[in-house]
Amino acid sequence: MAQDPGRASALETFTGPGANPHWNSVGPYLTESQKVPLILLTDRPVQLETPRHYFRTVFTPNEAFYVRWHLEGIPNRVDLRQWKLQVEGNVNRPLALNYSDLTPLAIDRVKQRLLDSLACALGSYGSAPVMNASRIPSGAKDR
Numbered sequence: 286m287a288q289d290p291g292r293a294s295a296l297e298t299f300t301g302p303g304a305n306p307h308w309n310s311v312g313p314y315l316t317e318s319q320k321v322p323l324i325l326l327t328d329r330p331v332q333l334e335t336p337r338h339y340f341r342t343v344f345t346p347n348e349a350f351y352v353r354w355h356l357e358g359i360p361n362r363v364d365l366r367q368w369k370l371q372v373e374g375n376v377n378r379p380l381a382l383n384y385s386d387l388t389p390l391a392i393d394r395v396k397q398r399l400l401d402s403l404a405c406a407l408g409s410y411g412s413a414p415v416m417n418a419s420r421i422p423s424g425a426k427d428r
Contacts, residue, residue: 314336315333319347319362321346321348321349322336323335323349323351330353330354330355331352331353331354332351332353333351334351335349335351335414336349340417343417345413345414345417350414353406365385366384368383369381370384370387399418
């Protein structure tokens with residue numbers, strides 16, 4: 286969760302149309318675990334934006350990548366040996382997979398869905414976060 290959001294001034298809501306007036310925001314800044322100071326857009330849900338100066342390079346460092354989180358508590362690390370993908374609900378057969386069960390093709394498809402979700406949330410495949418995320422290497426080379 287955001288650390289002491291009471292110290293940051295509240296921002297009015299923005300639902301469009303037009304450009305988000307907070308894109309060029311100069312603050313308030315908030316620091317979460319394993320993150321550099323990011324621009325606090327909202328604290329419920331937590332939305333922290335990457336400051337623009339990080340977009341001067343091809344890659345945005347992980348510690349500067351924006352935060353969008355709509356659930357209780359922000360995970361700060363994931364142990365891939367313990368991680369499971371559970372498919373349940375309105376399915377013929379519930380399924381639980383470990384990270385090592387996922388094929389490179391499945392990982393690439395998940396990354397594509399991530400990009401699609403980012404583009405939907407940000408309104409454009411051409412937005413800086415989507416462009417940077419699209420450079421995530423293909424395949425499971427990062428295992």
